[in-house]
Each structure stands twice: as structure tokens, then as C-alpha cells.
Amino acid sequence: MLDDRADIEERADEDYRLDGDLVDAILDAVEASDTEQLSALLEPLHAADIADLLEQIDPADRRAFLALWGREIDGEILTEVDESIREEVIDAMPAEVLAEAVRELDSDDVVDLIEDLEKPQQGAILEALEDADRAAVEQSLTYPEYSAGRLMQREVVTAPEHWTVGETIDYLRTVDWLPDQFYHVILVDPRMHPVGYVTLGKVLASRRDVPMLDIVEDSFRTVFVLQEEGDVAYAFNQYHLISAPVVDEDDRLVGVITIDDAMSVLDEEHEEDILRLAGVSEDSAISDSVLETVRQRLPWLGVNLLTAILASVVIAQFEATIAQVVALAVLMPIVASMGGNAGTQTLTVAVRALATRNLTESNVWRVIRREAVVGAVNGLCFALVMGAVAWAWFGQPVLGVVIGVAMIINLFVAAVSGIAVPLALEKLGADPALASGTFVTTVTDVVGFFAFLGLAGMVLL
Amino acid sequence: MLDDRADIEERADEDYRLDGDLVDAILDAVEASDTEQLSALLEPLHAADIADLLEQIDPADRRAFLALWGREIDGEILTEVDESIREEVIDAMPAEVLAEAVRELDSDDVVDLIEDLEKPQQGAILEALEDADRAAVEQSLTYPEYSAGRLMQREVVTAPEHWTVGETIDYLRTVDWLPDQFYHVILVDPRMHPVGYVTLGKVLASRRDVPMLDIVEDSFRTVFVLQEEGDVAYAFNQYHLISAPVVDEDDRLVGVITIDDAMSVLDEEHEEDILRLAGVSEDSAISDSVLETVRQRLPWLGVNLLTAILASVVIAQFEATIAQVVALAVLMPIVASMGGNAGTQTLTVAVRALATRNLTESNVWRVIRREAVVGAVNGLCFALVMGAVAWAWFGQPVLGVVIGVAMIINLFVAAVSGIAVPLALEKLGADPALASGTFVTTVTDVVGFFAFLGLAGMVLL
Numbered sequence: 001m002l003d004d005r006a007d008i009e010e011r012a013d014e015d016y017r018l019d020g021d022l023v024d025a026i027l028d029a030v031e032a033s034d035t036e037q038l039s040a041l042l043e044p045l046h047a048a049d050i051a052d053l054l055e056q057i058d059p060a061d062r063r064a065f066l067a068l069w070g071r072e073i074d075g076e077i078l079t080e081v082d083e084s085i086r087e088e089v090i091d092a093m094p095a096e097v098l099a100e101a102v103r104e105l106d107s108d109d110v111v112d113l114i115e116d117l118e119k120p121q122q123g124a125i126l127e128a129l130e131d132a133d134r135a136a137v138e139q140s141l142t143y144p145e146y147s148a149g150r151l152m153q154r155e156v157v158t159a160p161e162h163w164t165v166g167e168t169i170d171y172l173r174t175v176d177w178l179p180d181q182f183y184h185v186i187l188v189d190p191r192m193h194p195v196g197y198v199t200l201g202k203v204l205a206s207r208r209d210v211p212m213l214d215i216v217e218d219s220f221r222t223v224f225v226l227q228e229e230g231d232v233a234y235a236f237n238q239y240h241l242i243s244a245p246v247v248d249e250d251d252r253l254v255g256v257i258t259i260d261d262a263m264s265v266l267d268e269e270h271e272e273d274i275l276r277l278a279g280v281s282e283d284s285a286i287s288d289s290v291l292e293t294v295r296q297r298l299p300w301l302g303v304n305l306l307t308a309i310l311a312s313v314v315i316a317q318f319e320a321t322i323a324q325v326v327a328l329a330v331l332m333p334i335v336a337s338m339g340g341n342a343g344t345q346t347l348t349v350a351v352r353a354l355a356t357r358n359l360t361e362s363n364v365w366r367v368i369r370r371e372a373v374v375g376a377v378n379g380l381c382f383a384l385v386m387g388a389v390a391w392a393w394f395g396q397p398v399l400g401v402v403i404g405v406a407m408i409i410n411l412f413v414a415a416v417s418g419i420a421v422p423l424a425l426e427k428l429g430a431d432p433a434l435a436s437g438t439f440v441t442t443v444t445d446v447v448g449f450f451a452f453l454g455l456a457g458m459v460l461l
Numbered sequence: 462m463l464d465d466r467a468d469i470e471e472r473a474d475e476d477y478r479l480d481g482d483l484v485d486a487i488l489d490a491v492e493a494s495d496t497e498q499l500s501a502l503l504e505p506l507h508a509a510d511i512a513d514l515l516e517q518i519d520p521a522d523r524r525a526f527l528a529l530w531g532r533e534i535d536g537e538i539l540t541e542v543d544e545s546i547r548e549e550v551i552d553a554m555p556a557e558v559l560a561e562a563v564r565e566l567d568s569d570d571v572v573d574l575i576e577d578l579e580k581p582q583q584g585a586i587l588e589a590l591e592d593a594d595r596a597a598v599e600q601s602l603t604y605p606e607y608s609a610g611r612l613m614q615r616e617v618v619t620a621p622e623h624w625t626v627g628e629t630i631d632y633l634r635t636v637d638w639l640p641d642q643f644y645h646v647i648l649v650d651p652r653m654h655p656v657g658y659v660t661l662g663k664v665l666a667s668r669r670d671v672p673m674l675d676i677v678e679d680s681f682r683t684v685f686v687l688q689e690e691g692d693v694a695y696a697f698n699q700y701h702l703i704s705a706p707v708v709d710e711d712d713r714l715v716g717v718i719t720i721d722d723a724m725s726v727l728d729e730e731h732e733e734d735i736l737r738l739a740g741v742s743e744d745s746a747i748s749d750s751v752l753e754t755v756r757q758r759l760p761w762l763g764v765n766l767l768t769a770i771l772a773s774v775v776i777a778q779f780e781a782t783i784a785q786v787v788a789l790a791v792l793m794p795i796v797a798s799m800g801g802n803a804g805t806q807t808l809t810v811a812v813r814a815l816a817t818r819n820l821t822e823s824n825v826w827r828v829i830r831r832e833a834v835v836g837a838v839n840g841l842c843f844a845l846v847m848g849a850v851a852w853a854w855f856g857q858p859v860l861g862v863v864i865g866v867a868m869i870i871n872l873f874v875a876a877v878s879g880i881a882v883p884l885a886l887e888k889l890g891a892d893p894a895l896a897s898g899t900f901v902t903t904v905t906d907v908v909g910f911f912a913f914l915g916l917a918g919m920v921l922l
Binding site: 049 | 630634701728776784794798810827847
């Protein structure tokens, strides 16, 4: 009974993290050059987990691992490893293993694999493909990066629009190139314009003599080949799509995007948002070296230094005031900190609302108004609290009034800039998450110090 | 030609945002009580877009809209609207419309719909269901919130393991309750233990006499009914699952989770992370009123006030020092700000790495070491820059040395606390994103002020 409960808890807690003991055993096998043991340990693992393992072990271990096991890397593992170590993995694979690994992949995976590689590595992979596949991949590479054209696979299952269920099934039983993942049969007219699609479930559940056109899905959305992949991923999530045909400017079918690809893109977009809000380069990876990490973090810290100096310049204008009332130096960071926090709250809500298309023309003014009022109300609340604290602390009621008024001003400004900055960036065609945190805290620092010290200078001296 | 290009650009720019003109037209129709025009405008919209519309228009417009169009709300719209306005929408629907809307839904959607409703509304919906459906929904509700049991649908397409493709197709053609979305036929033994699954593509592409067991997928994962939904969503993304059978503690099949549900959960988890990092309650919505928004934002601002006061207490220890060298008051926010920024960078990377299971036992020490070294290196870089700036600004080389040393200390501490805080929260079973931003900036504020002013006190006086 107790055993049962422990077992149930363990199963409920499964979180798919790589098991530390397993990793240790694998590294032991690598160190002992015990290929047999290594294969036995890796055999039950999913390609995605092996890729994670490669990313997580340290560089020296990874080199030893790849030297020993490079021949066993397959196409699936290759597509799963992070870009940051992909070149290293490819270099460790013998040419014929690489060729074999690549040939088993769908065209979208090959594109994803090679788009960020150096030319010679790209060439080696393209050469390994059969002519038709190579043409398909090269065609996809002509579309811009991050477009639907790069994301789609070119293996599409279609049927002429006049076919019946029986004809479709008979046809599917004869072809030998069906993609691993497909969920719809797309009906096309003679000029390859998609006219609708039928779920495989409907095909299976219908009698052979039913015309395919009778069982098409009500809602049918195509994706334009030049559309941005982030927008495509949004559409999959918003409209619960499983697959979507991709069409060119003449509305001809050129490929299909499936939900697993859309889910990866959605995940990448989230990563981008959260990292950009924190001022971290979005191509950072857990396997990056110290040098790469420094290079990713320095730029925004540099920008932050400039803005921090700007805030200090504001403070410097009030040196004389501070020299007379040192309590001001003690209290001023509180005003700035509260403004920065309130601004970040609003900013994050706005960035998220823009990403989910919940902040639009129809509600933008109402949301701005709401944030402004919320900022003023919060300002008032904390003005009262902090005013009382300052009074009690320094025994000067007027100091309480000054910090209270500065707090109201700064929290109001924080709210307004927290929503105005991402909206402005979006209007300018930039990513609303990019650097907006730094802009907003610059505003709240400058306004906070200026309001507090300026008011103090007028009232106290 | 020019027209063509404009058209192509427009199609490439499609981002699925609600069109402002359309929203205006809809609101005009509502104001004119023109039901016919309203229906004509809404007819082409997807349920998810109508739900977004309801969330985005202001509360008075929403009431008018619902009064006019409540009869037309269907089950799909109901499942799409955000929890924040769901009760309002349900209240606007006549009882028989609500009953009809609910009857057309799959069991997982009904569960999702009612789990957050008040008892009387829950009862009304349950009563509307047929007996079998009601039993299924009530069964799901016995599982804990945010568990796989709540997420799964109970309509599962199964076949005995010994069937052939032909038998399976014949069976599928006879049943009339097939779910809207299904991607696999799950093979079960006589005791309802799932033994494998076959994609519908394989069923369609194989001859009638092929045994189903011959074409099962290589990788087959079941989900335990009590598993946390966030972990389930992670598994879908990590292993590219399309659907996964859900089993109880005796490994018996009790339901199935499909990728569209997993995708929604993944999206919600991201929202939680990004909002929590900013100290915003994760159940905030764009339709919230001022009062609700104030209530969501106040708690963390309150915590931030306490920590800001703590930092001020540190400063207060050095009042005498500041009184003698006012330049310290000018420069000290720079040290704190750089520390806060560097800490937030590390923190965000750590939170993201924990969410993607990329920070594990196998690499945690290496990552901590890397962050510490990066912190020290960044500290050194900015120590040199800021030291020179301070020297040039105030003409005192020793001031440059003091701020330089304080910068190195604070950026090192920022890096270490940026990774230690989320790891500690995770160890304690808390969400690593929750409030960690406030903790980390408290540390960097306190350490920054203490290091800078303390050093200055020792060196300058």
C-alpha cells in the first residue's frame, strides 16, 4: 500500500528531466571507451533526450562522447541538437554516416538543419541528398529566413477534388513516399489550387463511395509562403490548426506546415520575448562558453550603464540639496525602485498582450487609460505608506509629503511609459520586447530622481 | 505589377489581429440593434476571434453585444472566451441555448469550461449533458486541477490488439461518436491496457489484411493521469507527440490528450513565467477592470517597497560618509542598477533553462561556475569603464577605484544570486520564476550600496 502510494507519487512527479545517475553512467562508459555499454544505455533514449545530453555535458566530455559514438548519430538526433553545438556534432560524423542520416529526413527538417551552417557543411549535406530532395531543399532556401516557406515541408498528400473516399484510400495504398506526419488529405483543382481538406479520421470513417468534397472541414485556412513564421504559429494556436497548406502568390499549393513545427516556433517566440525583456541575446544556449556568454550579455549592460549615468547626471544637478539634507540620498532609491517595478509590470503585460494579439486598435486607448489610472492609484497607496515611513524615520513631515508626491508622479509615469514604449516600438516595426525594459527604467529613474530631488529642493531649502 | 507587390506584402504581413474597422462596424450594428447586420459581420469570423472581440471591447459594449446576440453564442465560442469574462457570457445565454452549446462539446472542453465556474452555473451545465457525458465530466473533475486527468478527453478510439487494418476501418465506419480530433487508433489488450498506437496515415496507407500490430509507432508514450499538465505539455514539445493515451494507476486507458490542448498549456506556462518574473499575478487579463488590476499589481509592489526600504537602511548607515562626499550619492545608483540588470539577465536565463529542463544535475555546477566567471568578467569590464568615467567626472582617481571594485563585487554577486535564487526556489518546490526578480534585485541593491559606500568610507575618509 505504501509502496503503491510512493509509486503513484513518482509517476505523478515525472517531469522528463535527464536522470543524473543515467548521465553519470553514460559518462563512465565514455571514459572507459565501452561502446557496447554506451549503446545499451542510449538505446532506450529518445533522440531529443540524447540531444539534450550532448548540450548539457561539458565540452571535453562531449568531444570524447562524439569521438566514440559519432557513427551512431542519426538524422533525428541531428535535427534535435541546438544550433550552438550542431556544427561540432556534424564534424564528428563520418561523411557516409552524415549522408545516410540526412537522407532519412523530411525536407523541412533538412532546411532547418542546414540554414545556419557554414557553406562547406551545407554543401556536404546537399550533396548527400537525392536530386529531387535537393531541389526541394534548395527551393525552400530561396524563401526568406523565418518565413512559412522555410518552415513548411514539401511532401504534401493531395487528391483531385472530384475523388471519392475509396479512390483516395486506393491511391494512398500505392504511394511509397508518404510523410511521417500528415493529418489531412488536401483537395486540389487541376491547377494545384487547394480547395479544402479532409481529416484522415473522416476519410477512415466514411464509406468508399462518399465524395471527398462532401466531408471537407468547415474551416479551411491556407498560409501564404512569405508569411512570418511567428504569425503562422499564432494562427495554429488561435485556430487550433493541425496542419495548414502553404500557397504561393498564385495561390498554388507549395507545401504544408504541421502543428509540431508551429509548436516549436511558438516556443522559440516565447524564449525570444522573455530573454529580450531581460536584455539577453536570444541565441544564448546552456552549452555556451564563458566568452560567448560575456559577448551576449555585455551589449545591454553597456546600454544600461549609459542610462544609469544619465540618471546620475540628474542627481548631480541636486548635489547642493543633498549636501544639506543627506536623508534625500537615503530615500531617493526607493522612488526610483518603485517606479522601475511598476513600469516593468505594465511593460510585461503589454508585451504579452501584443504577442497574443490582445492589444489592438479596438482597446488600446482603454488599456492605456486603465494603466494610467492604476498607476495613479498605486502611486497614491504607496505615497501614503512611504510618506508615513519617511516622516517617522526622519521626523520631518515635509519629507513625507515630498516622497509621497514624487511617488505618485513616478508610478503614474511608470505606467504610461510601460505601455507607451512597447507600443511605440511595435509601431516602428521593432520587437516590442527588445530593450523596452531598459527604456522604461531609464524613464522611471530619471523622472523619479528629478521629481523627488527637485521637489525637495523647492520645499526643504 | 505594383498592385501585385502591394498584395504580396499585405499577404506576407497578415498577423491575425482583429481589424479595427470591422470592430467599429460590429459595434455600430450593436448600437443600432441590427441583429441581421451583426450576424452577417460575425458569420465569417472564427469562434476564437469572436471570443477575442468580446474580451477587447469595453464592458458596456460587451453587455449590449451579449444582450443582442446571446442566443447565437455556441459551445466553441464559450470554450474560447477568457475565464475573466466567461461567467458574464454564460449569464447572457438563455438556458436552452447554453444546454445546446454544451452538448456539442468534447468532454475535455466541458471540463475546461466549468472547472472555474461557481456551483450554480456548474450545475446548470452538468444538467444539460446527457447521462454518459455527465458521468465522464464528473469523473474528470475528480482529478486534481492542472493534472492530465483534467486535460484529457474521454472519447478514445481504440481497437483490440489482434485486429487487422480492414477490421479497424470497418469498425470506424460503423461508430457515430468519433471525436472531432483524433490522430491515432490505440491498440488495447482485453483489460484495456494500451499496448501501442497506429497513426491514421499508416492505417490508410496499409492493405486491409495487415495486422495493426505490424504498423504501430516505434515510440509510444503513455501519460499518467495524475501527472502535472505542464510536464505533459513539455513531453509533447520535447518528443513531438500528436496525441498520448492517458492511463490510471493500474495502467488502464482512461483518456487521451491531443496536441492542441498541450499547445494551449505550453502557452499558459509561458505566460505564467513571463508575468511572474515581472511580479504580476498570472490571472491578469486584458479585460480586467482598474480595481482588479490594482489588486493584482499591489502585492509585489508592496514587497518591493519593503526591499527598497531595506536598501535605504543600508545607505543610512553611511549618512556621515555621504555628507562629506556628495559624489557618492550621485554615483551609487549606478552600481545598484548594473547589479540589478546583470542579475536579471542571469535569472531569466536560469528560469528559462529550468522550464526547458536544460538545467539539470549534470550541468548545474558548470552553469553556476560559468555565470560566476561571466559576472566577474563583466564586472571587470565595467569597472574599467566606470572607474575612468568617475575619475574624469569628479577628478578623484580614488573614487574611480572605489566604484570599480564595487562594480566587480556587485556583478559577481548578481550572477551568483541570479542563478542561486531560482534554483533554491525550485528545490523548495516553488516556481523558480515567482518573485525571484525581487529577491535578486534586493541582493544587488543591498550589496551594491554596501560595497560602494563601505569601501568609500574606508578609503576616502
